[in-house]
Amino acid sequence: MNTSSSLYARRRAAVARALKAAGGGVALLPTAPEQSRNRDSHYAYRHDSYFYYLTGFDEPESWLLIEASGKTTLLCRPKNLEREIWDGIRLGPKAAPAALGVDAAHSVERLDTLMPQVLANQPTVWFPFATHHGLQTQVEGWLEQLRAKVRLGVGCPQSQRDLCGLLDEMRLIKDSHEVAILKRAGKISAQAHVRAMRTSAAMLRAGLDAREYHLDAELLHEFRRHGSQAAAYTSIVAAGANACVLHYRAGPAPLKAGELCLIDAGCELDGYASDITRTFPTNGRFTPAQRQLYDLVLQAQKAAIAATRPGKRFMDPHNAAVRVLAQGMLDTGLLSKQKHGRVDDVIESGAYRQFYMHRTGHWMGMDVHDCGDYTEPGTRARQETDATGQTVMRRPSRILRPGMVLTIEPGIYVRPGKGVPREFWNIGIRIEDDALVTAQGCQLLTRGVPVEPDEIEALMRG
Numbered sequence: 001m002n003t004s005s006s007l008y009a010r011r012r013a014a015v016a017r018a019l020k021a022a023g024g025g026v027a028l029l030p031t032a033p034e035q036s037r038n039r040d041s042h043y044a045y046r047h048d049s050y051f052y053y054l055t056g057f058d059e060p061e062s063w064l065l066i067e068a069s070g071k072t073t074l075l076c077r078p079k080n081l082e083r084e085i086w087d088g089i090r091l092g093p094k095a096a097p098a099a100l101g102v103d104a105a106h107s108v109e110r111l112d113t114l115m116p117q118v119l120a121n122q123p124t125v126w127f128p129f130a131t132h133h134g135l136q137t138q139v140e141g142w143l144e145q146l147r148a149k150v151r152l153g154v155g156c157p158q159s160q161r162d163l164c165g166l167l168d169e170m171r172l173i174k175d176s177h178e179v180a181i182l183k184r185a186g187k188i189s190a191q192a193h194v195r196a197m198r199t200s201a202a203m204l205r206a207g208l209d210a211r212e213y214h215l216d217a218e219l220l221h222e223f224r225r226h227g228s229q230a231a232a233y234t235s236i237v238a239a240g241a242n243a244c245v246l247h248y249r250a251g252p253a254p255l256k257a258g259e260l261c262l263i264d265a266g267c268e269l270d271g272y273a274s275d276i277t278r279t280f281p282t283n284g285r286f287t288p289a290q291r292q293l294y295d296l297v298l299q300a301q302k303a304a305i306a307a308t309r310p311g312k313r314f315m316d317p318h319n320a321a322v323r324v325l326a327q328g329m330l331d332t333g334l335l336s337k338q339k340h341g342r343v344d345d346v347i348e349s350g351a352y353r354q355f356y357m358h359r360t361g362h363w364m365g366m367d368v369h370d371c372g373d374y375t376e377p378g379t380r381a382r383q384e385t386d387a388t389g390q391t392v393m394r395r396p397s398r399i400l401r402p403g404m405v406l407t408i409e410p411g412i413y414v415r416p417g418k419g420v421p422r423e424f425w426n427i428g429i430r431i432e433d434d435a436l437v438t439a440q441g442c443q444l445l446t447r448g449v450p451v452e453p454d455e456i457e458a459l460m461r462g
């Protein structure tokens with residue numbers, strides 16, 4: 001076993017220990033299916049993150065089985081010269097134990113024969129609930145086969161349990177291998193944002209017809225030239241008013257001098273995401289109104305960063321950002337003091353949501369919106385009032401611990417409207433960085449691209 005396969009073996013052993021501690025059983029974990037795009041074309045293959053976390057293996061049609069005893073089995077595509085000529089080399093079951101450190105490997109063609117054998121006499125079958133379409137039905141089919149044999153003395157699992165919770169807890173705290181990749185991914189993505197900013201200013205200086213898709217192309221170029229396999233999610237490149245559409249994509253809209261451009265883009269590197277947003281003036285110079293709102297979002301991000309440290313809760317950075325933004329909305333006249341009162345009233349009423357309607361962060365890791373419970377396990381739900389005024393039961397949010405990775409991404413989005421100061425119309429600003437919680441506070445992994453407005457202007461001049 002090489003160093004990297006021993007890493008996955010250690011993770012599998014931790015799963016086996018957790019299964020044992022929870023009463024035993026066997027865990028079944030398929031990877032992701034291939035996805036058809038149109039006719040006989042497929043999307044580029046992307047493994048299932050849980051599966052990859054425990055194997056480092058990225059061939060489709062693979063399964064991992066972990067028994068509480070510690071035994072691990074891989075099912076994978078059999079060697080097939082004809083298919084390998086068209087689609088590429090397959091590892092094959094014979095080579096899998098040495099390459100991946102599993103105890104046994106079989107052809108996936110034997111799945112339906114093997115599964116009832118593996119499940120026989122196990123107390124519990126663990127698999128990821130509600131993540132793989134049809135998996136529940138498949139498991140039921142294998143259990144039915146076992147049930148038919150109980151008269152012969154074969155034991156059928158008495159319970160089915162969700163594997164996700166157990167794996168989510170492991171993935172929530174990143175190990176040193178993961179942190180190293182996340183840092184590299186953050187660095188590449190930051191360089192891509194720098195490249196896009198420079199391209200925007202250079203194209204406008206040269207009088208070229210610059211479009212959102214030109215910057216999208218620059219991002220992808222920078223991702224790929226540093227070895228990233230793909231964008232971690234569809235990049236947003238939003239010129240002018242498009243920035244107020246939260247899930248906008250890069251389209252053909254022109255980058256106009258005097259307007260802002262919001263880019264939310266990050267690469268995926270070796271199975272790990274990065275997630276950066278920067279907002280910059282297309283020609284490299286903020287107008288006074290843009291600068292006023294930009295400074296406000298930046299202050300909100302700084303407040304959120306200060307609240308991202310061990311012992312704080314997941315919602316503390318959000319609450320810190322909201323307070324700064326809400327005060328800023330009153331100070332800039334986005335919200336009228338007469339109508340909305342003071343900052344506490346604006347927070348209480350939720351009036352700030354007219355201009356800031358999303359949360360300030362999410363877990364990040366293998367998936368850009370990574371797994372992990374946002375509430376503190378083992379705590380009791382308490383009564384709260386949600387955004388719509390309804391009473392809901394909520395558990396307190398998660399206590400931050402070293403090794404967690406989350407984004408910090410406040411924003412402000414001003415759609416034209418009655419009573420909204422005209423100079424702010426159609427301005428959409430978000431600033432997003434990825435933070436690793438450390439023993440002392442947090443480390444930002446994505447600051448290879450500046451956030452200070454003067455630094456952005458200087459970079460775009462150069």
Ligand code: GLY
Pocket residue numbers: 233264265275362368409432
């Ligand atoms: N890029 C996705 C997000 O910021 O949540």
Ligand code: MN
Pocket residue numbers: 275362407409432
């Ligand atoms: Mn994000």
Ligand code: MN
Pocket residue numbers: 264265275276277432
């Ligand atoms: Mn983002």
